[in-house]
Amino acid sequence: IFFCKAALELARRLTPQVQILDAHDWAAALVPVFAYAHGLPFKTVLTIHHVADQGSFWGLDFALTNLPERFFTLRGIEFFGRLNFLKGGILYADRLTTVSEHYRREILTPAGGHGLDGVLRENAHRLSAILDGVDYTRWNPASDRSIPARYDPRRFRGKQICREALLKEVKLESAPRGPVFGMVTRVVEEKGFEILVPLLDRLLWDDVRLIILGEGDPAYETALAVASKKFPAKFAYQKNYDEKLAHLIQAGTDISLIPSRFEPAGLIAMYNLKYGALPVARVTGGIQEIIEDYDPTADAGYGFLCYDYSSEAFWDAIKRARQMFRDRRLWTKLMKRAMARNFSWDASAEQYEALYRELPGTDNQLAT
Known part of the structure; x- marks a missing residue:
């Protein structure tokens, strides 16, 4: 809860002005909720890496959020009487992404959604998939200094x-x-x-x-x-x-x-x-x-x-x-x-940039 509040306070103070906040998984999933509740001038994206980890806590902790009571309801962060951070992020983020197309399909099913498949299906029109990428400056046998000998497809x-x-x-x-x-x-x-x-x-x-x-x-x-x-x-x-x-x-x-x-x-x-x-x-x-x-x-x-x-x-x-x-x-x-x-980040980064540009109210010079 306090991490999400701190992230928003930092975003409010940064220059140039932040336009988009991309929150990843349950630990940051309250960022879209707080941004919506307080009318903050940010567009939000929630990226789901692992839907099984949802940030589920007992309902009495709701008071720590300082959110109005209407957010502890079916259309808020309440889930079977408990707090569910990931559910809140799914409901209030402007766009949702996950890390592969097949995983996107899996989490829309009862077997893969870990209880949130119904919430995800209701919001499937905002859910897209962008495959993760690899940092080849760290993971490349042709240049890896952690291994005793370098190699590439021409020299094995x-x-x-x-x-x-x-x-x-x-x-x-x-x-x-x-x-x-x-x-x-x-x-x-x-x-x-x-x-x-x-x-x-x-x-x-x-x-x-x-x-x-x-x-x-x-x-x-x-x-x-x-x-x-x-x-x-x-x-x-x-x-x-x-x-x-x-x-x-x-x-x-x-x-x-x-x-x-x-x-x-x-x-x-x-x-x-x-x-x-x-x-x-x-x-x-x-x-x-x-x-x-x-x-x-x-x-x-x-x-x-x-x-x-x-x-x-x-x-x-x-x-x-x-x-x-x-x-x-x-x-x-x-x-x-x-x-x-x-699988470098180049293609994935282009897809994220295209998704960010689709968000209303963002200009051509995105600061994220």
């Missing part, structure tokens, strides 16, 4: 050096016959660990390597730790995030694993492609807009997708990837195809 020797350096860094046996799998993620159910953990034994009995970096649900953390003790030469799990290791995993991995139940934007897939770590992924959210499934008949695509949220479906996609990995000439071609994809 650096990737092999990074692969060897990664296995040495996490103390796994070198030179596996099979691929090196990697994940940099939150270790929670929505990232697909309920379907991945049952596959660990099956995956690691082969001569492959697996590195996972991330923390989250203690139950899944424990399962990963146990598996790493069972396969100490093949599987390394590190709980505490390390930026340098995250870059090294991207660069040293042959195949990335994305079994997510929800993946609104799919940023991790964008990083994977740029580093030539071909993804095995479940189709959800932005994944289908980022990864094209490999079709050997048409010789198109560069990733390996599954559509069912189940261990067996994900295992089938892993098996397809491992089979293709044996053909080194084909794998190199797929890597080049993946690394050629461009």
